[in-house]
Amino acid sequence: DSGVTQTPKHLITATGQRVTLRCSPRSGDLSVYWYQQSLDQGLQFLIHYYNGEERAKGNILERFSAQQFPDLHSELNLSSLELGDSALYFCASSVEVTNTEAFFGQGTRLTVV
Amino acid sequence: DQQVKQNSPSLSVQEGRISILNCDYTNSMFDYFLWYKKYPAEGPTFLISISSIKDKNEDGRFTVFLNKSAKHLSLHIVPSQPGDSAVYFCAASAPQNFGNEKLTFGTGTRLTIIP
Numbered sequence: 001d002s003g004v005t006q007t008p009k010h011l012i013t014a015t016g017q018r019v020t021l022r023c024s025p026r027s028g029d030l031s032v033y034w035y036q037q038s039l040d041q042g043l044q045f046l047i048h049y050y051n052g053e054e055r056a057k058g059n060i061l062e063r064f065s066a067q068q069f070p071d072l073h074s075e076l077n078l079s080s081l082e083l084g085d086s087a088l089y090f091c092a093s094s095v096e097v098t099n100t101e102a103f104f105g106q107g108t109r110l111t112v113v
Numbered sequence: 114d115q116q117v118k119q120n121s122p123s124l125s126v127q128e129g130r131i132s133i134l135n136c137d138y139t140n141s142m143f144d145y146f147l148w149y150k151k152y153p154a155e156g157p158t159f160l161i162s163i164s165s166i167k168d169k170n171e172d173g174r175f176t177v178f179l180n181k182s183a184k185h186l187s188l189h190i191v192p193s194q195p196g197d198s199a200v201y202f203c204a205a206s207a208p209q210n211f212g213n214e215k216l217t218f219g220t221g222t223r224l225t226i227i228p
Contacts, residue, residue, distance in 0.1 A: 002156060002158070004156070006156075033215070033216075035218075041220060042115075042117070042119075042202065042218035042219050042220040042221060043157070043202065043204075043216075043218040044218075045215045045216060045217070045218075048215060056215050058215060090156055090157070092156075101147070101159050101162065102159070102216070103159070104149075104156030104157045104158070105156050106154065106155055106156050107156050
């Protein structure tokens with residue numbers, strides 16, 4: 001158990017819909033990172049938050065947004081969903097702003113039908 | 114543009130032998146490299162890392178070698194055990210503004226240890 005909690009574990013939704021993925025970092029970790037893993041792909045960095053502030057953006061679509069709340073949990077919002085958004089979405093956390101040795105949650109498997 | 118490449122999607126090794134997983138990168142700004150291990154239905158788990166100022170780092174059965182001139186790193190597992198069967202991801206990070214870093218992952222190598 002990495003200490004990072006992601007909910008829900010599985011999500012099936014229709015195209016055009018909007019979903020929210022939730023991540024609770026390890027106790028004491030201030031950094032939260034979101035990654036997307038599509039079929040047969042490596043993990044693609046989406047966005048990084050540190051202590052409530054956005055610190056870095058990767059290949060995140062405009063239809064996607066995220067935030068980190070005062071209690072340090074984070075949400076990733078995916079809207080106008082397309083079939084190609086089906087993927088595993090991982091959240092990771094680390095103590096510092098750098099994400100070396102980040103700890104990953106179990107992921108949320110999103111299926112868009 | 115795949116900056117971190119794991120060219121072998123899969124690898125099978127006999128139990129007790131050495132497993133060697135390879136990773137190549139193209140971005141010369143990368144200065145920290147990590148290996149993650151992933152079991153099905155679980156998130157990646159950090160395994161071992163190496164800074165670009167070193168060429169070797171060892172932790173028990175796991176050793177990572179870095180060849181900066183060739184932009185190549187490898188993970189050696191010896192002896193290989195059945196519990197090592199998993200997908201292994203190579204990752205790299207580069208310093209960005211104000212010390213922020215993000216991990217760039219390879220596509221993974223599925224290691225199967227044959228009893």
